[in-house]
Every structure is written in structure tokens, then in C-alpha cells.
Amino acid sequence: MHDAAKIVGGLVLFAAVMTSPFWYNALTAAPAAAPALDPPPNGSKECVEPRAYMRANHMDLLNEWRDLVVRAGERSYVSTANGRAFDMSLSRTCLDCHSNKADFCDRCHTFMAVDPPCWDCHVEPKEAP
Amino acid sequence: MDASRRGFLKIAGLSLVGAAGGSTLVAAIGEPGMAAESLTADPPASGRRLAMVIDLRKFGHDGELVERCIRACHRAHNVPDFGADRKNEIKWVWAEDFELIFRDEEFRYLRRDLQGKPTLLLCNHCDNPPCTRVCPTKATWRRPADGIVMMDWHRCIGCRYCIVACPYGSRSFNWADPRPHLESPHADFPTRTRGVVEKCTFCEERLARGGQPACVEACADDEIVFGDLNDPGSKVRRLLAEHLAIRRKPGLGTRPEVYYIVEDPRTLVETAPAAVVPGAAENDHV
Numbered sequence: 001m002h003d004a005a006k007i008v009g010g011l012v013l014f015a016a017v018m019t020s021p022f023w024y025n026a027l028t029a030a031p032a033a034a035p036a037l038d039p040p041p042n043g044s045k046e047c048v049e050p051r052a053y054m055r056a057n058h059m060d061l062l063n064e065w066r067d068l069v070v071r072a073g074e075r076s077y078v079s080t081a082n083g084r085a086f087d088m089s090l091s092r093t094c095l096d097c098h099s100n101k102a103d104f105c106d107r108c109h110t111f112m113a114v115d116p117p118c119w120d121c122h123v124e125p126k127e128a129p
Numbered sequence: 130m131d132a133s134r135r136g137f138l139k140i141a142g143l144s145l146v147g148a149a150g151g152s153t154l155v156a157a158i159g160e161p162g163m164a165a166e167s168l169t170a171d172p173p174a175s176g177r178r179l180a181m182v183i184d185l186r187k188f189g190h191d192g193e194l195v196e197r198c199i200r201a202c203h204r205a206h207n208v209p210d211f212g213a214d215r216k217n218e219i220k221w222v223w224a225e226d227f228e229l230i231f232r233d234e235e236f237r238y239l240r241r242d243l244q245g246k247p248t249l250l251l252c253n254h255c256d257n258p259p260c261t262r263v264c265p266t267k268a269t270w271r272r273p274a275d276g277i278v279m280m281d282w283h284r285c286i287g288c289r290y291c292i293v294a295c296p297y298g299s300r301s302f303n304w305a306d307p308r309p310h311l312e313s314p315h316a317d318f319p320t321r322t323r324g325v326v327e328k329c330t331f332c333e334e335r336l337a338r339g340g341q342p343a344c345v346e347a348c349a350d351d352e353i354v355f356g357d358l359n360d361p362g363s364k365v366r367r368l369l370a371e372h373l374a375i376r377r378k379p380g381l382g383t384r385p386e387v388y389y390i391v392e393d394p395r396t397l398v399e400t401a402p403a404a405v406v407p408g409a410a411e412n413d414h415v
Contacts, residue, residue: 091319092317123315123318125316
């Protein structure tokens with residue numbers, strides 16, 4: 001094979017240049033900033049379930065609530081964390097504490113690039129008089 | 130005829146598809162004799178059977194109370210106001226001239242004084258609702274526990290089959306986004322979105338919190354009475370036992386649960402003190 005050194009060297013150089021952004025970011029960039037979520041303005045410290053569970057599974061919990069309320073006509077949810085009963089209502093229970101939708105729901109949803117359709121119908125308390 | 134193997138298979142296949150389609154259609158529409166059966170069937174005795182009695186002896190001729198009921202309902206449920214635009218109109222509770230809602234032959238000479246007068250209309254929450262049978266996604270169904278014909282707007286795909294099935298025009302379709310047509314949405318109740326069917330739910334969200342339907346609360350003097358027909362002591366049962374009440378299009382077999390007391394308003398005065406005497410009111414008017 002003629003010019004093997006040139007060809008292999010060129011390939012190595014090409015690969016190095018092409019992957020340089022990844023190397024650069026891996027070595028220098030700080031980890032992506034997780035969005036800081038504002039606590040409930042009313043000072044409540046206790047959610048219906050523990051924080052870690054809510055972070056990971058609030059969407060499933062909300063879907064479950066939706067089906068129970070609308071389809072089964074059940075409205076009371078007993079927390080597995082503290083045994084308290086909660087009204088299964090997005091606007092009455094969730095938003096009663098998390099009334100800062102823009103700094104809570106939206107901030108994380110924007111960061112995660114998800115667009116749940118909840119607010120197409122459910123009314124944000126701020127919108128109401 | 131020169132039938133090829135290919136031609137034979139084509140015709141056989143088509144016939145099979147046709148037969149399958151036909152039987153599905155029959156199953157969807159219902160078995161023959163179903164309507165006749167439902168006319169005589171007793172209402173379900175288990176659970177509650179919520180019903181509404183609209184006392185047309187008490188509804189005045191001015192329509193002011195009708196307007197008040199409509200406003201109360203539409204405000205509580207974020208029903209958009211499209212003004213004169215009838216194509217987009219959304220209605221949970223609405224009004225129509227008396228003689229237009231009771232068109233059947235039997236009602237021709239009934240309460241001529243109400244001709245041309247607005248009469249309150251809403252979903253009849255039928256015991257045998259045709260709308261729920263046709264829904265392909267089970268977004269609307271009859272709750273066995275209390276007979277409310279419920280809607281799940283999360284699940285409605287907007288096919289409008291239920292609108293076609295309902296013989297009372299109780300369902301409306303959101304052709305346009307309702308939000309811009311709401312002055313200030315009420316945070317306690319969701320709005321709907323474009324492409325969804327909606328209707329009266331007998332205020333099940335208010336009932337769940339121990340309240341009464343919004344239109345009932347808008348009335349001051351029991352012009353609308355709401356209650357459980359399976360409870361022999363309920364006010365609706367008593368009213369229906371003592372007074373002549375009619376329902377819309379009873380011949381269709383849908384078994385509507387909204388009743389209209391159509392006696393002469395003078396019976397209000399005559400029977401008020403006699404209401405404690407059993408049978409007295411019935412004998413007068415039957």
C-alpha cells in the first residue's frame with residue numbers, strides 16, 4: 001500500500017477534528033444546570049407524596065387522579081406518605097400550593113422540552129379574576 | 130359466464146367483507162325490538178336515579194328566570210358565548226319555545242298560554258341514552274350509580290357521533306377554541322378545547338361536594354327541583370306522584386329523566402294547602 005502513513009494520518013486527523021466538539025464539551029463544559037423550582041408561595045412543606053416520588057411520577061399520579069375523578073367518581077386521595085386525605089383536583093389541590101405555575105410547572109417542562117396539554121382546558125388560577 | 134379463479138376469489142372476498150360490515154352495523158344500531166322493550170321497562174331500581182323536575186306552573190312568561198338559570202350554568206362551567214354566531218354556539222342549558230319542544234300530537238292543546246314562551250332545556254340524562262351507545266372511545270357513558278350521563282373530555286376525539294345520536298340536541302361541538310370567547314374563565318372548572326363535544330353533566334362536580342346543580346340554585350322558589358327518583362321520600366318523587374308531568378319525545382324509548390310539570394298555574398294556589406292530603410291533587414288533574 002502506497003502512502004499508508006499519509007492516509008492513516010489523514011483519517012486520524014479527520015476523526016479528531018470531527019469529534020473535537022464532543023471532546024471539548026466533555027472536558028470543559030459544566031453539567032447542564034438543572035432548573036431551580038420555586039417552593040410553594042404559601043409555605044407548604046408537605047406534598048401529597050414524597051418529593052422524590054412526585055418529581056419522577058407526578059404525571060402518572062395526575063393521570064390516575066383524572067381517571068378516578070372523571071370516570072370512577074372518586075374524589076378523595078389518601079397519601080401513602082402521611083395518611084392524609086386530599087381532594088383529587090389539579091386546580092384545587094395542586095395549584096392551591098403551587099400557585100406559581102410559571103416558576104414551577106412551566107420552568108421544568110420548558111427545560112425538559114415537554115408540553116403537557118393540561119392547561120389547554122384547566123384554568124390557571126392567575127387567569128381567573 | 131367465464132368465471133376465472135381470480136374473479137371468484139374477488140367476489141367471495143367482497144361478500145365476506147359486506148356480511149361482516151352489515152352485522153357490525155346491526156349490532157351498533159341495536160337489536161330489533163329494543164325500542165319497544167325500553168318503553169315498558171322499569172327504571173333501574175338500584176342506586177340513585179337522579180332526575181330533574183321543571184315546574185312550568187312557576188316559570189313566568191317573561192323568561193327572566195330562564196335567562197338566570199342559563200347564565201348561572203354557563204358561568205359555572207366556562208361555557209363560551211359566541212353571541213349571534215349559531216354555528217359555533219355551545220349550550221348546556223338553553224331555551225326554546227314551548228310548542229317547539231313538545232311537538233307531539235298529544236301535546237297540541239297543552240298549556241296554550243305557554244306558546245312562544247321560552248322553556249328551559251338541558252340534557253335529559255336518559256336511562257337509555259343513545260349517545261353513549263355510539264361513542265367509540267367511551268368518552269360518554271351512563272353512570273350506573275346515579276344515572277348521570279357523564280362526559281370525559283380528556284377522552285373525546287370529536288367524532289360527533291353522539292351529537293347525531295341525541296334526539297334532543299343536547300350536545301354541542303367546539304368548532305373553535307372556546308377560550309377567547311370567555312370573559313374570565315372560572316378556575317374551579319376546566320374549559321374545553323377545540324374539537325371536543327360538551328353538554329350538561331347535571332353538575333356532578335357540585336353534587337360531589339354536596340351542592341345542587343347551578344340552575345337549581347339559581348331558582349328561588351323550587352321552580353326546578355332535583356333529586357333521587359329511587360328515594361320514595363324525595364321531593365321529585367312527591368311532585369311526580371302528585372302532578373301531571375311530561376317528558377320530551379317519550380315515544381323514542383330513551384327514557385329521559387327531565388320532567389316538566391304542565392298543569393295549570395292555578396293548581397299551585399288550589400293544591401298548596403291540600404298537598405298534605407294524599408290523593409287529593411291526583412284526583413283533580415288526572
